[in-house]
Amino acid sequence: MLELVTTDRGSDAGNSETAVTFERLLDLISRGDREAFSELYDRTAPRVLGLVKRVLVDHAQSEEVAQEVFLEIWRTASRFESQRGSAMSWILTMSHRRAVDRVRSSQSGHDRDERIGLRDIEPDYDEVSETVEIRIEHERVKRAMAQLTALQREAISLAYYGGYSHSEIAGILSIPVGTVKTRLRDGMIRLRDELGVTS
Amino acid sequence: MNDRHDDDDPRLSTGAYSLDAVSPDEAEAFERATDASESLREETDGLVETAGLLGLAITPVTPSERMKAELMAKLATTAQLPRQEPVAAVPDASAEPESAAPAAPTPVETPAPDARTASTAPRAESRARSRWFARPATLVAGIAAAAALFVGGGVVGTAVSGGFGTSSVTDASAAGLAEITAAEDSQRSTVPVEGGGTATLVWSNTLGRSAIVVDGLTPLPDGKVYEAWYIDAEGAAPAGTFTASGEGTSWHVLAGAMNPGDAIGVTVEPAGGSTTPTTDPIIVGQTA
Known part of the structure; x- marks a missing residue:
């Protein structure tokens, strides 16, 4: 924080x-x-x-x-x-x-x-942003996201940028809800550490 | 329901919760669990903060001018939750649901922090009415007549032009309203609208400007407009005409300069407006 x-x-x-x-x-x-x-x-x-x-x-x-x-x-x-x-x-x-x-x-x-369409949910980190500050934020988040596994990244993007619930994500990816929860949690903990958020 | 037993462990849901990927019921149960466990709460706060960073990386989008104007106008009719002063158990403060639905506009019977306006409003209003062309006794009857206009004219669909266009006139008016409501000495007062509902008068003495904000003001039949007036000892000065959008919020930034203490009135006039009021007001209030 x-x-x-x-x-x-x-x-x-x-x-x-x-x-x-x-x-x-x-x-x-x-x-x-x-x-x-x-x-x-x-x-x-x-x-x-x-x-x-x-x-x-x-x-x-x-x-x-x-x-x-x-x-x-x-x-x-x-x-x-x-x-x-x-x-x-x-x-x-x-x-x-x-x-x-x-x-x-x-x-x-x-x-x-x-x-x-579902494919476009993942954010396009290459889009041109208006200010230097936003570009820096993009860069930080992009780099942190790159540290996740592809599966974690996919689940987090569907949840945060797509607004899907864990059960919807489970349906989209054909995996159990428990697995979605685990991916979201492991991914977010990794992101937290990469972004240096202390709590 | 193919929930597995391990789904019940709240610890597994910290990530999903921080990303709003849980159902409302689950969110509630999860929040109860965080109240009971400090380590759970700590992990959750950290992940919620992290989700905030995902949000910060999104490209900002500039809102329209009118979004702010509408919002500033709505503040007048949106009650605030009381501040929770150190353990001074306010009995019904906790009764207010924390995340109640879309800020249901609560009519301001008792405007929150602005005791000034609240206490002067009733007196001011009666003063304004007593001035209305020295016919205070006929005011109520006159108002009934004005209200009857709506019925007599037949309320047919949208009258004149919808106030919800994106014309530059609207935007200019929106910016003016935002300026008045944001002024340091901005004051407001809620007055009844004859025929139903309430109007909010907003003014700033330093700017010398005022505006009228009404939710769901009835659209007028063709050939009629609302006209605003500044009224002082000299009489009523025209302050611009406007139309109603029917639903949503209508507002009018008054034309001309306002002097502190001026009364503000609204009448129904023939299209194009009048130079002196020809009907009794449907809205009257007083600035202070």
């Missing part, structure tokens, strides 16, 4: 000295500070929308879900526990969960699958 905090500040390249941390913003937001909310939005909305859209694909639906995410941030800012992880991670976790809920609760999942 130390890594994440450093990276967050980096997103305000140039004035990282003066940038208020996301943790501080969440604290202000929990006291009803709309200006702090506006700042948090400006600094994190593209990331939230990027993540939601990766899972949902459809842009209009993704904006709806991203809006729900920010309303939930407004509602529950008082519940953020800084000792359990970084604010950015809290926000992205919430975003991923909402996106996944939407995919599983509706027709959107099926529509999406028809549109992109």
Whole structure:
């Protein structure tokens, strides 16, 4: 989590000295500070929308879900526990969960699958990204992902980028659910160590 | 159900949980298990944090202007969970489900942190009404008449133009609304809409601007528009016309400059708007 905090500040390249941390913003937001909310939005909305859209694909639906995410941030800012992880991670976790809920609760999942096809779920790490910072993140994650076995990588990509549940993944890959769980856990532990996340 | 017995060991599910690959029931059971085991919780927190890094590596996507404007407007009607001050057992704080469904917009009967606005609202409203063209007694009757307009005109599909287009006018208005709601001295007050529902007035004295936000404002028949007014001792000054989208959130950033203490009203007027109100207001409130 130390890594994440450093990276967050980096997103305000140039004035990282003066940038208020996301943790501080969440604290202000929990006291009803709309200006702090506006700042948090400006600094994190593209990331939230990027993540939601990766899972949902459809842009209009993704904006709806991203809006729900920010309303939930407004509602529950008082519940953020800084000792359990970084604010950015809290926000992205919430975003991923909402996106996944939407995919599983509706027709959107099926529509999406028809549109992109299962093969394209794995992210294209070579795509050109907008900023140096994102490229660095890409590079880090790409390198860490490369340390996994192909089977672990496949399972994690289906779960995180595809939004599939372990039983759906079991169906797609024709393997038992227990095996999926093991691949996800072993893979995530490996990733955690490669990315240097301490907890 | 071909679950194996080893699937029940929560330790096996840390990876799946961190990637949201478990069902809601499983997630709940898993969270209970983490409460009971510190080592399990530690591993889980680490993997959740790691999943966050996967999220950070995704290319950001720029949201539309209106997404922020809508969101800032919705804050006014979204209650916040209370802060949990050190072990001061608030009895019903825990009754609120942590991950309740999509932030059901709770009408702000008792606006959360902004006691200022809350306490002045009722008084301000009655003051504004008493000013309405010195006909306070007829206000309620007039409002009934205005409401009848909707019925008389026959509410047919979308009136004028849907407020949910992506025209540059809408975007400009959206940016204006975002600016007002984000201002440091932004204030708000909730007032009833005749015919049902509530409207939220949002204003900033330093910006000298205000906006009206209404959920599900009734679309008007052809040839009618909503018109906003700034009202002071001198009378009512026109502040722009607008239409309703029917569903979702409608808003109007008032034209012209607002002075602190101005009342804000909305009437139904013929298309093109009027220079003085020709009907009684369906919305009245006062800035402070």
